[in-house]
Amino acid sequence: MGGLDVLVFYVPVADTDAVLAALFEAGAGRVGDYDSCAFVAPGRGQFRPLAGADPTIGHLDQLTHVDENRVELTFPREIRAHVVAALREAHPYEEPAFHVLENQA
Numbered sequence: 001m002g003g004l005d006v007l008v009f010y011v012p013v014a015d016t017d018a019v020l021a022a023l024f025e026a027g028a029g030r031v032g033d034y035d036s037c038a039f040v041a042p043g044r045g046q047f048r049p050l051a052g053a054d055p056t057i058g059h060l061d062q063l064t065h066v067d068e069n070r071v072e073l074t075f076p077r078e079i080r081a082h083v084v085a086a087l088r089e090a091h092p093y094e095e096p097a098f099h100v101l102e103n104q105a
Contacts, residue, residue: 002077009071009087009098010045012057016069022090028075028083038073045097056092074103 007028011019023029024036031037045068049055058064075083080100087098 004074004103005077005080005083006072006074006101006103007083007087007098008101009091009096010043010068011071011091011093011096013042013067013069015092016040016071019087019090019092020071020073022086023073023075023083026075026083026086027079028086029073030076031074038071041070043068043070054094056094077102 007023009019020029020036020038020040029035029037044065046063046065047055047058048063049058049060051060053060055064057066084098084100087096
Protein backbone atom coordinates (compact mmCIF):
# COMPACT_ATOMS: atom_id res chain seq x y z
CA MET A 1 0.00 0.00 0.00
CA GLY A 2 1.29 3.49 -0.90
CA GLY A 3 1.45 6.56 1.28
CA LEU A 4 -0.87 9.47 1.66
CA ASP A 5 -1.16 12.46 -0.64
CA VAL A 6 -2.51 15.88 0.31
CA LEU A 7 -4.90 17.73 -2.01
CA VAL A 8 -5.03 21.52 -1.69
CA PHE A 9 -7.58 23.47 -3.71
CA TYR A 10 -9.48 26.74 -3.79
CA VAL A 11 -13.25 26.92 -4.21
CA PRO A 12 -15.99 29.55 -3.87
CA VAL A 13 -17.40 29.51 -0.33
CA ALA A 14 -20.91 28.57 -1.49
CA ASP A 15 -19.60 25.50 -3.38
CA THR A 16 -17.28 24.14 -0.69
CA ASP A 17 -19.63 21.57 0.86
CA ALA A 18 -20.69 20.10 -2.50
CA VAL A 19 -17.09 19.70 -3.68
CA LEU A 20 -16.06 18.17 -0.36
CA ALA A 21 -18.98 15.71 -0.54
CA ALA A 22 -17.78 14.55 -3.98
CA LEU A 23 -14.22 14.13 -2.72
CA PHE A 24 -15.34 12.21 0.36
CA GLU A 25 -17.42 9.95 -1.91
CA ALA A 26 -14.26 9.38 -4.00
CA GLY A 27 -12.37 8.16 -0.92
CA ALA A 28 -10.57 11.30 0.24
CA GLY A 29 -10.63 12.65 3.77
CA ARG A 30 -10.11 9.44 5.75
CA VAL A 31 -7.62 9.54 8.63
CA GLY A 32 -7.44 6.38 10.73
CA ASP A 33 -10.89 5.70 12.18
CA TYR A 34 -12.29 9.05 10.97
CA ASP A 35 -13.79 10.15 7.69
CA SER A 36 -14.89 13.48 6.19
CA CYS A 37 -11.66 15.09 7.46
CA ALA A 38 -10.65 18.41 5.88
CA PHE A 39 -9.15 21.76 6.78
CA VAL A 40 -11.01 24.78 5.39
CA ALA A 41 -9.76 28.38 5.63
CA PRO A 42 -11.35 31.49 4.09
CA GLY A 43 -9.60 33.89 1.76
CA ARG A 44 -9.97 35.94 -1.40
CA GLY A 45 -9.03 34.58 -4.78
CA GLN A 46 -8.54 36.52 -7.99
CA PHE A 47 -8.24 35.77 -11.69
CA ARG A 48 -8.64 37.36 -15.11
CA PRO A 49 -10.30 35.16 -17.79
CA LEU A 50 -8.42 35.44 -21.09
CA ALA A 51 -9.55 34.87 -24.67
CA GLY A 52 -10.81 31.31 -25.08
CA ALA A 53 -11.95 31.00 -21.46
CA ASP A 54 -15.55 30.24 -20.51
CA PRO A 55 -15.63 31.62 -16.95
CA THR A 56 -18.25 30.48 -14.45
CA ILE A 57 -17.74 33.75 -12.58
CA GLY A 58 -16.50 37.04 -14.03
CA HIS A 59 -16.03 38.30 -17.58
CA LEU A 60 -13.31 38.03 -20.21
CA ASP A 61 -10.36 40.38 -19.70
CA GLN A 62 -11.71 41.65 -16.35
CA LEU A 63 -10.00 41.01 -13.03
CA THR A 64 -12.40 39.17 -10.72
CA HIS A 65 -12.18 38.75 -6.94
CA VAL A 66 -14.04 35.90 -5.23
CA ASP A 67 -14.51 34.90 -1.60
CA GLU A 68 -13.07 31.40 -1.60
CA ASN A 69 -11.99 28.67 0.77
CA ARG A 70 -8.61 26.98 0.74
CA VAL A 71 -9.29 23.31 1.41
CA GLU A 72 -6.80 20.61 2.36
CA LEU A 73 -7.45 16.89 2.75
CA THR A 74 -5.56 13.62 2.55
CA PHE A 75 -6.16 10.48 0.54
CA PRO A 76 -4.34 7.22 -0.27
CA ARG A 77 -1.83 7.78 -3.07
CA GLU A 78 -3.21 4.90 -5.12
CA ILE A 79 -6.52 6.73 -5.68
CA ARG A 80 -4.92 10.03 -6.76
CA ALA A 81 -6.29 9.95 -10.32
CA HIS A 82 -9.79 9.14 -9.02
CA VAL A 83 -9.71 11.98 -6.45
CA VAL A 84 -8.42 14.54 -8.96
CA ALA A 85 -11.11 13.47 -11.45
CA ALA A 86 -13.77 13.90 -8.74
CA LEU A 87 -12.44 17.39 -7.97
CA ARG A 88 -12.53 18.42 -11.63
CA GLU A 89 -16.07 17.05 -12.03
CA ALA A 90 -17.51 18.66 -8.89
CA HIS A 91 -15.69 22.01 -8.96
CA PRO A 92 -17.67 24.89 -10.47
CA TYR A 93 -14.68 26.49 -12.23
CA GLU A 94 -13.60 25.64 -15.76
CA GLU A 95 -9.98 25.44 -14.50
CA PRO A 96 -9.85 24.76 -10.74
CA ALA A 97 -6.65 25.80 -8.99
CA PHE A 98 -5.21 22.87 -7.02
CA HIS A 99 -2.05 20.99 -6.21
CA VAL A 100 -1.24 17.53 -4.88
CA LEU A 101 1.58 16.99 -2.41
CA GLU A 102 3.15 13.65 -1.54
CA ASN A 103 3.12 13.27 2.23
CA GLN A 104 6.49 11.83 3.23
CA ALA A 105 5.40 10.83 6.76
